[in-house]
Structure formats: C-alpha cells, structure tokens
Amino acid sequence: MRDERLLDMRMCDLKLSIDQSNLGRRINQLHRELAGRELNFKPHCWLSEEWFSPDDVPGIAIPFYLAHPRLTRLERKQLLEVEGGTHEGCMKILRHEAGHAIDTAFRLRRKARYRELFGKPSQNYPEYYQPNPSSHDYVLHLEMWYAQSHPLEDFAETFAVWLRPGSRWRKRYSDWPAIEKLHYVDEIMKSIRGKKPLVTTRQQVDPLSRIRKSLRTHYQRKRLHYGVDFPSIYDKDLRKLFSNSDEHRRNMTGAAFLSRIRNELRRTVAHWTGEYSYTIDQVIQEMIERCRELNLRLGSPADEAKRNAMILVAVRTTHFLHEGRHRVAI
Known part of the structure; x- marks a missing residue:
C-alpha cells in the first residue's frame, strides 16, 4: 500500500495484533526481568x-507502528525516527513504562519518602521542559535527560536503570546524588x-480499536507538536559541511x-570543551537525523570533513547548552 492511501486509513481499521509481531517476545522479556527480581507483577x-502508562491503570500502551514493519517505515518517514524501533530501544521504553505501572499497582507515590526524593507526583506536566545536562541528581536512561521532565518520570527512569540486567548501577552512579534514589528503589522493590498488587484492573x-482519526491527521498533529516541519538550526551549517548536488550523489551520506x-x-569535542559526553552525543544525533532528511553527502575529502565536523559539533554543543535550544517537547 502506498503512503498516500495508507495515511487515509483510520487507526481503528489497521487490525493489528501484539501477538503477531515482535512485541510479544519483548513483553515476555520484560515479564522475565520482573520475575527475576521476585516481583509478582506482569503489566x-x-x-x-x-x-x-495511564494513571490508575497498571499497564502499558504501546504505539501501533511497532506492530507492523510497514507502519514502522511510515513512522520513520513521517517523524524521522522510530521511538522503540529497535529491540534495545523498545526494551528501554518498556522498562520505563513498567516503572509507571508498578508505581500505580502498588501505590508507591503515596509514600512520603517517594515524594521527598522525586518531588510531588501531582505536579502538572509541562508542555516542554528545559533540562540541565550537567546535573547528577538524575539517572540517565532515555534520551534528552527525560528524568528531569517530571517527578513521575524521574521515578520511572530510576526504576528502569535499577531493573535493566547488568546495569551495574551501584558502580555507575556511586558518586552521583542520584544514587540515593536508586537505593530507595532497591529498598522499596525488596519490600x-x-x-x-493493590491495583489489578486490566482496563x-x-x-487502537477505538481511535477513529486517520493516520494523516495523527501525523499532522505529531509533526506540529515536535516541530518536524520547522527549519532546523543545523541546516545552513550542514549544507556547508556536506553536499546535495548531483555530482556527489555516489558519495557516502553525511x-x-x-x-x-x-x-x-x-x-x-568533550576534551576540547569539557562538556558532558552525553550532551555532545545528543547534538551529533540531531545532526545525523537532519543529514538523513536533507539527503546530504560528502562533498569534500573525509579528513577535511571530519575536521570541520568536529568544529561544528563543538560550536553547536555550546549553543545547545547556553542559548536555551535544548528545550524538549513532552
């Protein structure tokens, strides 16, 4: 089915199934990880x-596009990326959402120590948040310092780091203030x-079966919210660094x-600037995604392009941190 026809379909008419996709195996892996921690909980x-993961429902909603490879391709074309599109990426989000679900199932957010460490769960969600990339008060799990967006997300991210097999969180965060949150999660999970669970609804x-809007409407709203159609701040610099002319069409892509x-x-760049490597990696990722969308290719010798890329990443990292451009949409 071509994109135009597919976009006109209503979401409820897609007739998708978790069991007929890779999602079933990934959900089973999540359940095994929870069981391995002796937790009597399967979201x-x-x-x-x-x-x-809804308030008052200890379960996880998974986006439709992960249930079929054709829809995964459409998602990437429409939004330039697929959230949870790889096995590793999907498991990271499942662990995060499981943190919300277990929070709900055992009513953990009602505990005074929870609120003391993570903040008030009742705090309104912002439309955007502006993280501090250098902060060690939060764990690093999902991209864009997501733990800093809201107290509930802080707990879910901390739980995900605690749950992941082989995370070695005690050593990784030993000299970070965030270690106190991880110890708390460890203690409360043992308890x-x-x-x-106290909340067992399967609501x-x-x-998807009740969502009647078309895929076209869905993506129009998503693109507007995340600014996919807005001119990128990287475009001018990337076009100087790479090329989209026909004479370079056989060269390696940018x-x-x-x-x-x-x-x-x-x-x-971390050595040059002293900035945190994770921050620099976010800038590089944005540049990679924009190069892909603009179909840019090498137009100069590789050594020259690498030297100029280092300068560009250093400059953009500084702008990213100090000019308020790292505001992130929820």
Whole structure:
C-alpha cells in the first residue's frame, strides 16, 4: 500500500495484533526481568497511539507502528525516527513504562519518602521542559535527560536503570546524588517482593480499536507538536559541511559519515570543551537525523570533513547548552 492511501486509513481499521509481531517476545522479556527480581507483577499491554502508562491503570500502551514493519517505515518517514524501533530501544521504553505501572499497582507515590526524593507526583506536566545536562541528581536512561521532565518520570527512569540486567548501577552512579534514589528503589522493590498488587484492573485506555482519526491527521498533529516541519538550526551549517548536488550523489551520506566517526567526535569535542559526553552525543544525533532528511553527502575529502565536523559539533554543543535550544517537547 502506498503512503498516500495508507495515511487515509483510520487507526481503528489497521487490525493489528501484539501477538503477531515482535512485541510479544519483548513483553515476555520484560515479564522475565520482573520475575527475576521476585516481583509478582506482569503489566498488561495493548496497542494505542503512543507510549504511555495511564494513571490508575497498571499497564502499558504501546504505539501501533511497532506492530507492523510497514507502519514502522511510515513512522520513520513521517517523524524521522522510530521511538522503540529497535529491540534495545523498545526494551528501554518498556522498562520505563513498567516503572509507571508498578508505581500505580502498588501505590508507591503515596509514600512520603517517594515524594521527598522525586518531588510531588501531582505536579502538572509541562508542555516542554528545559533540562540541565550537567546535573547528577538524575539517572540517565532515555534520551534528552527525560528524568528531569517530571517527578513521575524521574521515578520511572530510576526504576528502569535499577531493573535493566547488568546495569551495574551501584558502580555507575556511586558518586552521583542520584544514587540515593536508586537505593530507595532497591529498598522499596525488596519490600514488595512476592506481594500482590493493590491495583489489578486490566482496563485498556485509548486502545487502537477505538481511535477513529486517520493516520494523516495523527501525523499532522505529531509533526506540529515536535516541530518536524520547522527549519532546523543545523541546516545552513550542514549544507556547508556536506553536499546535495548531483555530482556527489555516489558519495557516502553525511548521516553515515557522522555515524562512523561518532565516537571520535564525542571524545574529541568533550576534551576540547569539557562538556558532558552525553550532551555532545545528543547534538551529533540531531545532526545525523537532519543529514538523513536533507539527503546530504560528502562533498569534500573525509579528513577535511571530519575536521570541520568536529568544529561544528563543538560550536553547536555550546549553543545547545547556553542559548536555551535544548528545550524538549513532552
């Protein structure tokens, strides 16, 4: 089915199934990880418009596009990325959402110590948040310092770091203030081992079968919210660094080139600027995604392009941190 025809379909008419996709295996892996921690909890999952775990429902809504490869391709074309599109990426989000779900199931947010460490759960969600990339008060799990967006997200991110097999969080965060939150999660999870959840509803909120809007309307709203159609701040610089002329159409793509030198870029710019490597990596990722959308390719010798890329990443990292351009949409 071509994109134009597919975009005109209503979401409720997609007739998708978790069991007939890779999602079933990933959900089973999440359940095994929870069981491995002796937690008597298996969050139920359903397909919806996006990732979320509803208030008062200890389950996980998974976006529809992960249930079929054709829809995954459409998602990437429309929004330039696929949230949870790889096995590793999907498991990271599932662990995060499981943090919300177990919070709900055992009513953890009602505990005074929870509110003391993470903040007030009743705090309104902002439309945007502006993180502090250098803060060590929060764990790093999902991109864009998501733990800083809201107290409930802070808990879910901390839980996800605690849950991930082989995370070595005690060593990784030993000298960070965030270690206190991780110890709290460790303690509270031990306290509920083998216990039955207090909230057991299997309700599905906004299941795909009840969403009647078209995929076209869905993506129009998403693109507006995330600014996908807005001119990128990187465009002018990237067009100087790379090329989209016909004479270079057989050259390596700019996205592939930046991906190949990504580790070296991150290390070198961190040494030059003293900035946190994770911050620099976010800037590089945005540049890679924009190169891909603009179909840019190498138009100069690789050594020259690498040198100029290092300068550009250093400059953009400074702007990213100090000019307020790292405001992130929720």
